[in-house]
Structures are given as structure tokens and as C-alpha cells.
Amino acid sequence: MSSEQNIAIVMEDKTYEVNKRKLIEKSDYFRALYSSGMKESTEDSVQLQGLSAPGLELVLEFINTSKVEIANETLEDLIETASFLQVTSILKIVTAEIRPDNCVELYSLSEVYGTHELRGACLKFMSCFYHPMMRRAEFRSLPPTVREQAREMRMRGAATLVAMGDFSSLCLDVPDQDEPWSMLRYGEAEQRWKPLANNLPGDMINIRGYGSAVLDNYLFIVGGYRASSQEISAAHCYNPCRNEWNQVAPLNQKRSNFKLLAVQGKLYAVGGQSLGTVECYSPENDYWTCVSSMPDPLAEFSACECQGMIYVMGGYTARVRNTNLLRYCPVADTWTAFRPCTVHVRKQQMLSVEDTIYLVGGYTHKLEHARRWPSETEDVLTVQSYNVTTGEWLQLKENTSKSGLNLTCALHNDGIYIMSRDIGLSTSMEHRVFLKYNIFNDAWEAFRRLRAFGQNMLLCSLYLPNVL
Helix, strand or coil, rough: CCCEEEEEEEECCEEEEEHHHHHHHCHHHHHHCCCCCCCCCCCEEEEEECHHHHHHHHHHHHHHHHCCCCCCCHHHHHHHHHHHCCCCHHHHHHHHHHCCCCCCHHHHHHHCCCCCHHHHHHHHHHHHHHHHHHHHHHCCCCCCCHHHHHHHHCCCCEEEEEEEEEEEEHHHCCCCCCCCCEEEEHHHHHCCEEEEEECCHHHHHCCCCCCEEEECCCEEEEEEECCCCCCCCCEEEECCCEEEEEECCCEEEECCCEEEEECCCCEEEECCCCCCHHEEEEECCCEEEECCCCCCCCCCCCCEEEECCEEEECCCCCCCEECCCEECCCCEEEEEEEEEECCCCCCEEEEEEECCCEECCEEECEEECCCCCCCCCCCCEEEEEEECCCCCEEEECCCEECCCCCCCCEEECCCCEECCCECCCCCCCCEEEEEEEEECCCEEEEECCEEEEEEEEEEEEEEECCCC
């Protein structure tokens, strides 16, 4: 038979005429049939059974015209027939048409009909849009192992330091760039900062005193105040999988100079300027709810998550120093004055590794004796640790040439990475120093200086796709 001959495709009481050459070209099923040498390969008709008429008509229309209509109501018919007849180009078109409203159904169909590439594409889509997908009932109905796989896929990129602020292009070796960059990523192999994105939303520019946290590999920037001292409630998140910012539900209460913490899949906005209230953000519902307030409003306090709890240290009440270590249990929604501290801390940055909390920079005032530890008159970069299990405090290695105030830091790989400034630079809030404190050997390591300006700095660790 000539390859230009039409073949009659017969199913039940319907017959469809299709060009043989196009069948061979677009269907692995027919290609195998007509190269098999079997008796059926010489006949001018083919009998099919067990397929749906709508699915067969869609696939044959594609074989004839290279066009296919993708509609939710015929998805199963289309995928079943395309899988049976091995028309892989249709499955590739379907993969390009994955949307929030059809992603879960396509995933389920890929499981039923064994279309592995489609299954992988659906998982990748659910991972990329993880928080929006969490808000869909059909996604929540998937097995927990599938949902967790989608979340874990967000962490498959390279763990990378990301800085946000007002950066000069001079430090990036980008001579043609006149405007300052807003976001940078650190290339550890080259020990050089590179532009990441320069698309901060307009209402995020020049915001100070905001809270920041990383949850499910989304970077959240919440609240703060403008140059006019006006507090705001807006919340934004950066999605590295898309290299884009999106706005999420705002706080119920405007707040600045507070702590934003990621704990057990949720965000907690703790305290603020003259505030003791606490709000909890659920990405599954995209709204904030009020939870138990701190025992007293605090100023200049420090806080972090450790082993599923929130720990708050130091700062001031309206009357006295806070010398209690406070602990919040999200499950019980209760605050406990865990134990009194032998030191008074304020303005520290706090991070945790297992059951140890690290306090970086700020001021520490030892309460047991008259002397200070270190002196509040000294602007020295210190690192202390506190073990929540044993209650033991350790004063770790100081870096006497670096400032401990107005710094930003992040836990990354084996150390605490810090942006600070030299003691000798009195100006300023300029962050010129980029260094690391290794938590395993109590040692400092300095890197190339970074030209950065202002108080509005942020350093964090995110998993970035290789394409960025």
C-alpha cells in the first residue's frame, strides 16, 4: 500500500478516514503496526476497541491537522487515547498546558495511564506553585506523600546566599549597569556576587523595620515602616522557582521592628513597636489569625525558632529589662517564662541549629556582676550560644574589628554568614564587610568586601534553580 493511502479506523459503529503517512508519523502504535510485517499491516482498515469516541476523535483530529483542543471535560478521554496510540506529541502539548485548575487531574491521569513525563511535569508545576496549590481542595486530597514530594522538590536547587538591599554595581563588575541592584546571589566558587533580580515591587522600596523569614523556600517580607515613619501591613513573597515577587494577605495589624519566624509550616509575626500581639500566617489559607500575645510588649528583643518552639530573649518592657527567656508553643498556643537569664541581650540576631541558639552581634549585659560582658560602649561583633536543653551559655569568639550593630546574617551550610561593617567606619549604616562564622570550629573567615548602602539590608539562604 502507498503511504499516502487513507486508512479506515473502525471503532464500534463509527469509521474514521486518516492518512496512513500521518498515522505512521505521529503514532508510535501505528508505526510499529505497519513495520511489523503482520497480516494487519497490509489491510486498509484497523479495528480499535475499548477507547472513548471523544478521545479517539480528538487524537485523530490531531494526527490530521496537528491541532488539538485541550478542555477539562475531555482530558481523560484525550490522555487515555493518546497513551494507548502512543501519540507522544499530544502528551507534550498537554504538558505545556498545565494550569492550577487542571494540574491535579492531569497528575492523577498520568498515574492511571503511566505517562511518566506528564507525571513529572505535574509534580514540577505543583512544586513551583506550592503555596497557591495548597489552597486548592483537589491538591489537599492528594496522598500526603505526593504533597510532600512536591514540597521537597522546591529544595532541589543549589543552596545559595541571597542578599536584598541597595547595592552598587561597582562590586559586581557590571560596568554598564548605572542603577543599583536590588537582589544578589553569591557564587561561592567564584566568591563573587551576581545580580539575581531587579524587580522589587514599588511598594517594597525604602521599607525599613520589616520582618523576613523563609518558609518552604519562599522568602517573605512583611510589614515595616516607610521613610515617613508610617507603619504598613503589606506582605510579599519571593518565589525562586519563578524568580518573581507576589503579594499575599496583609497583616491584621500594622507593625514594624518585629520578628517574623517560620515554625512548622506557618509564619509567626511576633511583637513590634510597642506591641505584644502575635499573628500566625497559614499559606494553605492565605490569611493571618491572632494567637496568644507575649506576656508583655517588648522593644529591641531577639527571637528565633528552635525545635518547633519560638524563643524570645532580652529587650525591654515599658518599665524594666526583660531578663526572662520566653518560650511559645504553637501547638498549645501558650507562652511560658522558661527560665531567667544571667545576661541581658538586645538587638541580637538569633539563629538555631538543633537545640542550640546562636546570638550574633547586638549588646550583651551580664547581670551577675557590675562589669559588662562585653561592654555596651564597645561596638564589637560577638557570637554567643545558648543550649535550650542544658541552659548553658557560651561566649564564643569575638571579632573586634567588625561592628556588631545593624548587621544582617543567615545560617548557610556550615556557618553563619554576616554582612556588617568595619569598626573604623563611623558613618554609617553601610554594610561593607562580608564574613562567616564557622559554628563547628569557632573561627572567622572574611570574604570580598561588598559595596552596599543603607539600613534596609537582608541576607538569607534559598534554594535556587540552576537557570538563575
